[in-house]
Amino acid sequence: MRKRALIDTEPSITDEKAVEILKEFMSSQPPIGEEKASTVKVLSSSLVWKEDNEDKTRLAWWIRFIDSSFERDDSLPASVLIDAHSGEMLLFDYSRN
Known part of the structure; x- marks a missing residue:
């Protein structure tokens, strides 16, 4: 018998809220800081399915962005990737020289 997962397909947080979470997170990272976080420019945001390390599938906001750097x-x-229900940061891919 196959297991079925019931996942709410309606996000609990908006993409605008997810961007706020992103900026708060960036502000708290010493090499990035509030200065760069305040210059975030969102290129795209979309809802995606993300499987975590425990094979749980989550609805997440995938946000692509740039900042002043x-x-x-x-x-x-x-x-x-920010969980669209809890607001948890699932992935932060920000590589600068």
């Missing part, structure tokens, strides 16, 4: 035409923007 990126070139305008940077081909590799930063991205985050």
Whole structure:
């Protein structure tokens, strides 16, 4: 018998709230800080399914963004996955030199 997972497909938090969570997180990271967090420019946000380390599937906001440390035409923007129900940061991919 197969297991079925019931996952709420309606996010509990908006993408705007997810961006606020992103900025708060960035502000708390010493090498990034509030200065760069205040310049975040969202390139795209979409809802995606993300499987975590415990094989649980979560609904998440996938947000691609740049800030003042990126070139305008940077081909590799930063991205985050934020749980669309809890607001938990699931992935923070921000690599700068």
